[in-house]
Amino acid sequence: MAIELINAEKTYGDIYAVKDLTMTIPDNQITILIGPSGCGKTTTMKMINGLIPKTNGDIKINGTSIDEWNPIQLRRNIGYIIQEIGLFPHYTIFDNIATVPRLLHWEEKKIRQRVLELMDLVNLDPDEFLQKYPSQLSGGQRQRVGVARGLAADPDIVLMDEPFGAIDPINREKIQDSFLEIQKEIQKTIVFVTHDIHEAIKLGDSIAILDEGSLVQFDSAYNVVNNPATPLVEDLLGSDRAFKGLALLRVKDHMTKTFTTLTKSVSPADALQTMKQHDTKFAFLVDGRNNKLLGVVTAKDIKKRRADSLDKLSKQSEYIQPYATLLESLTKLFSSGFTALPVIDDKNVLVGVIHMQTILDQIEEMSILETAEDEA
Amino acid sequence: MGIFSFMIQNPERVMEKLYEHIIIFALSWVTAVIIGLAVSIIISRPWVKTRVSDAVISITSASQSIPSIAVIAVVFLFTGIGMLPAVIALFLYSLVPIIFNAASAFRTIDPALKEAGKGMGMSNSQILWKMEVPVILPQLFSGVRTAATINIGTTTIASAVGAGGLGDLIFIGLRFINTSQIFAGAFPAAVLAIIVDVLLSRAEKRITSNGILMDIEKHSQAV
Ligand SMILES: Nc1ncnc2c1ncn2[C@@H]1O[C@H](COP(=O)(O)OP(=O)(O)OP(=O)(O)O)[C@@H](O)[C@H]1O
Ligand SMILES: [Mg+2]
Numbered sequence: 001m002a003i004e005l006i007n008a009e010k011t012y013g014d015i016y017a018v019k020d021l022t023m024t025i026p027d028n029q030i031t032i033l034i035g036p037s038g039c040g041k042t043t044t045m046k047m048i049n050g051l052i053p054k055t056n057g058d059i060k061i062n063g064t065s066i067d068e069w070n071p072i073q074l075r076r077n078i079g080y081i082i083q084e085i086g087l088f089p090h091y092t093i094f095d096n097i098a099t100v101p102r103l104l105h106w107e108e109k110k111i112r113q114r115v116l117e118l119m120d121l122v123n124l125d126p127d128e129f130l131q132k133y134p135s136q137l138s139g140g141q142r143q144r145v146g147v148a149r150g151l152a153a154d155p156d157i158v159l160m161d162e163p164f165g166a167i168d169p170i171n172r173e174k175i176q177d178s179f180l181e182i183q184k185e186i187q188k189t190i191v192f193v194t195h196d197i198h199e200a201i202k203l204g205d206s207i208a209i210l211d212e213g214s215l216v217q218f219d220s221a222y223n224v225v226n227n228p229a230t231p232l233v234e235d236l237l238g239s240d241r242a243f244k245g246l247a248l249l250r251v252k253d254h255m256t257k258t259f260t261t262l263t264k265s266v267s268p269a270d271a272l273q274t275m276k277q278h279d280t281k282f283a284f285l286v287d288g289r290n291n292k293l294l295g296v297v298t299a300k301d302i303k304k305r306r307a308d309s310l311d312k313l314s315k316q317s318e319y320i321q322p323y324a325t326l327l328e329s330l331t332k333l334f335s336s337g338f339t340a341l342p343v344i345d346d347k348n349v350l351v352g353v354i355h356m357q358t359i360l361d362q363i364e365e366m367s368i369l370e371t372a373e374d375e376a
Numbered sequence: 377m378g379i380f381s382f383m384i385q386n387p388e389r390v391m392e393k394l395y396e397h398i399i400i401f402a403l404s405w406v407t408a409v410i411i412g413l414a415v416s417i418i419i420s421r422p423w424v425k426t427r428v429s430d431a432v433i434s435i436t437s438a439s440q441s442i443p444s445i446a447v448i449a450v451v452f453l454f455t456g457i458g459m460l461p462a463v464i465a466l467f468l469y470s471l472v473p474i475i476f477n478a479a480s481a482f483r484t485i486d487p488a489l490k491e492a493g494k495g496m497g498m499s500n501s502q503i504l505w506k507m508e509v510p511v512i513l514p515q516l517f518s519g520v521r522t523a524a525t526i527n528i529g530t531t532t533i534a535s536a537v538g539a540g541g542l543g544d545l546i547f548i549g550l551r552f553i554n555t556s557q558i559f560a561g562a563f564p565a566a567v568l569a570i571i572v573d574v575l576l577s578r579a580e581k582r583i584t585s586n587g588i589l590m591d592i593e594k595h596s597q598a599v
Contacts, residue, residue, distance in 0.1 A: 051495055076497030086492030090510045090585035100496050133587030135594060149496075 002027050003048060003157065003189065007057035010043050010213075017043040019213040021057070028187040032204035032221075034194055034236070040213040041193040042083060045159045048191065049078045061157070076103060079158035081150035083193070085142050085166070087134040093145050094130040100153040118148035121182055123175065140167035144175065154186075161193045173328060176202060178346065180323040197236055201225060201247040202325050209233050222248055243327065249362060251329055252322035255343045255352030263288035264311050268302045271310055275299050284342050285314045286350050293319060293342055293350045319344045322351060326359050333359070382549075382556035383563070390545070394564050397531055397541035400459060401568075404466035405527045409520055411467075412474030417504065420482035429479060436476035444469050444530040452537045462539030466530060470523035477519030481512035510585060514592055517580040521573055528569040532561065 003025040010018040018040040025031045033041045046052040047059060050071045059066045066074065079100075087096050094115055101111045119126040122144035134142055143166045150158060164172045180203065183190065194200050200207050201221050208218040209232070217229035225245050228234040237244060260278045262271050262285050275283055282298040295314030307313050318336035320329050320343055333341050333356050343352040383390050419429040444465075451465040485508055493503040509516070535543025545561030548554075581589070 049495060051491065072497050072499055074497075075495055080492075080495035082488060082492050082495060084486075084488035084491075086486070086488035088489060088492075088507055088511075089591055090507075090588045092587070099498075103497060103502070133585070133590055135587060135591045 002060075002062060003191070004060040005044075005048075005057070006060070008044075008047060008054050008059050009056040010040070010047060010052060011055045016213040018047065018210075021213075021215055023208060023215060023218050025189065025191060026206060027189050029205040030183060030190045030192055030203050032192050032194060032200040032207045033210060034197065034200045034207060035210035035216070037195065039210040041210060042161055043213075044210070045080075045161055045191060045193060048157075048159060049075050049080055051075075051080075076100060076153065077155050077157070079150040079153070079155040079160075079188075081146050081158070081160040081163045083161040083165070085146040087142055087145060087149070089134050092131050092133060093124075093137070096134065096145060097148045097152050099149060104153055106153075114152060114154075115148075118151060121151070121178065122148045123171075123178060124148075140171055143167055147175075155188070157189045157191070159191045162195070163192070164199065165194075165196075172199075173324070174321075177321040177323040179203070181321075181346070197238065197244070198247055198327075201244055209236065243363075246327035246330060246359065246362065247325045249326040250322070251320055251324050251326065251343055251354050252352070254326060254358050254362065255322070255354045256358075257352050259284070259340075259353040261286045261291075261350065262297060262310055264294070264309065266310060268307065268310060268313065271297060272299060272302050282338060282340075284317065284350060284353070285310055291350055292348045293317065293344050296338065296342075317342055320354065321345070326354075326362060329354050330356075330359055379556050379559050382545075382554065382560040386560070390560050390564065393540065393542045393545055393561065394568070396459075396539075397528075397543075397565065397568065400462055400466065400531050400534060400539055400541050401524075401528050404463045405470050405524055408467050408470035408474055408523055408527075412471045412519070412523075413478060413516070415471075416475050416478035416482055419479055420508075429483070433476065433479050433483075436472045436479070439472045440476065444526070445533055445536075448530075448534055448537060457538035459539045461537050462531070462534035462541075465537075466527050466534065469530060470527050473522040473526070474516075474519040477515045477522075478512060481515035482508060485511055511588060513580065513584040514588060517576065517584070521576045521580075524572050524576060525569050528565060528572065532565055 005021050005023050005025075008018060008021045009016065021044065033044060035041060043052055047054045048061070048066075050066050050069070061069060061074065061078075088099070091099070097115045097118055098111045101114060106114075115130070116126055119130065124141060124144055129137070129141070129145075134145070137145065143163060147160070147163050150160065150163075164175055167175060176199065192203060204221045206218065206220050207224045209216040209224070211232055217224060217233050224233065225237060225241060225248060228237055234241075260274060260280065260283050262274065262283050264285065265288060266274070271283065275281065281300070282296055285294040285297050286292060287294055296317035297310050297314045301313050301315075305313060318332045318338075318341060320332055320341050322343055322345060329341055333339070339356040341354050342350050343354055345351050415432070418424065419432050447469050448462065448465040451461045451468070455461040455464065489507060489511070490503060493507050498506065531539070531541050532543035532546055535541055535547055542561040542565045546558050549557030549559075549561060
């Protein structure tokens with residue numbers, strides 16, 4: 001379902017909340033709206049589902065002007081996750097998520113199945129949460145329920161207004177990762193508002209920057225980072241723009257799939273031999289049956305501690321998800337002290353390894369650095 | 377013993393007066409609940425000017441301090457004596473706490489809830505009945521319960537305009553300084569008020585969502 005804004009405007013008196021906005025939002029992709037507070041992000045979003053009537057111009061959903069859509073039908077087909085979350089306090093978490101499917105008269109069995117799917121998606125334990133009420137949840141948990149509720153009826157278009165704003169940084173990164181992973185499967189047309197440039201670069205296929213109601217730049221995330229159109233966009237990106245470019249690159253595209261692993265049955269002596277052969281000072285220990293990551297073993301520990309099994313020698317390891325960015329990997333690498341980081345999927349299975357050198361090479365390759373040098 | 381003597385000797389008369397009392401109360405109170413809720417809903421719709429709902433809330437707020445006897449007296453001037461003026465006066469008097477509580481509650485609903493409902497494609501009446509009314513139930517009940525308690529008490533005064541009810545026993549008892557007859561009017565009225573309030577409080581707990589009850593508890597702990 002395509003969304004087209006054609007010279008769309010919203011005025012309050014003689015103030016423009018949104019001014020002459022023309023953009024075609026690409027299907028099946030994540031489009032970010034970003035800009036200073038009050039620049040018209042929420043207004044743009046609400047004009048798309050008709051919550052705020054546009055003053056001028058046109059907005060077409062699937063080729064049909066929103067003036068011709070029945071607003072109630074339109075909104076049931078567009079998922080909407082509001083900035084203030086707005087969970088119904090008198091509904092359980094289950095009933096909250098089930099709201100739109102019930103409006104659409106889905107069968108109760110199908111609803112139940114869908115709710116469970118969504119709880120999994122937003123990483124909340126159904127047994128613990130489904131019968132609770134919103135007032136019993138933390139802000140971040142509520143926000144995740146809000147996301148689940150917005151996606152419940154499987155709409156083609158989803159409008160998300162700062163959906164992860166209330167979630168703590170660690171959980172936010174996780175939910176962003178799983179959000180990307182899901183989007184790969186569900187391929188929704190998503191309009192996503194944020195004021196966090198990291199989030200914009202990480203999630204956005206394309207990024208629209210608004211300022212005082214006008215569109216300043218609308219381009220792929222890569223082009224926005226590489227060629228900011230105005231000083232405002234440059235400011236938004238910050239002085240560490242080169243670094244932020246790493247947030248455009250995903251671990252899954254840069255990890256190596258050929259790497260040495262050890263299992264518990266390998267003797268420490270053999271392990272040492274293997275490491276020597278592969279010219280490495282550490283290796284990841286996995287469960288031989290399912291390849292789940294158990295930890296990391298270093299040559300130094302084997303030599304020093306002389307234990308009889310690798311199990312006793314292995315240490316907990318930092319890890320990263322395939323959809324995380326190289327920027328996040330770099331941070332983790334620094335804190336782990338190793339030169340490589342294991343990449344695991346959501347079932348804890350080791351699927352690859354990302355090397356420090358790969359990331360350094362990427363920094364060098366980025367054209368951002370060149371332009372940054374030119375300017376200097 | 378002495379104080380129960382009138383009740384023991386005249387059970388039919390007490391029952392008859394109690395019955396009248398209940399009729400006057402029920403007629404005036406039930407109509408007040410229905411009309412009061414309707415008025416509160418109407419004045420809290422977005423198409424009603426804020427000035428109008430402001431006015432209604434201020435008027436109901438101020439009227440809560442008008443003595444009930446004054447309302448009865450004024451209605452009596454227009455309609456004469458009998459059960460009807462009593463019912464009309466008590467209806468008006470019960471409306472006040474119901475509208476005041478419900479209308480104020482409708483206004484304080486978080487706009488984000490309405491916006492979320494609308495954004496999900498709920499119709500206005502779905503938003504009203506599936507969200508707004510369930511959310512304001514505690515305040516609605518608070519108004520309805522206050523109205524019931526005041527109404528049952530005030531009905532005794534309504535006997536002064538010839539409405540009947542337990543007030544008849546009290547007024548006659550007062551004239552003859554017959555304590556047990558006064559008691560025969562006052563005691564059943566008090567018991568009735570308590571029973572109605574307990575029943576309403578049970579109904580409130582049953583109908584109101586646990587999520588809302590928890591919110592209130594949280595809030596009262598914080599205060
Ligand atoms: N009902 C209204 N009446 C008058 N002005 C309004 C109204 N609603 C919004 N505005 C103005 O329109 C502009 C855009 O508001 P909008 O809510 O779209 O901003 P935003 O980009 O979502 O900001 P934030 O990041 O703070 O959420 C703001 O300047 C705001 O003050
Ligand atoms: Mg906003």
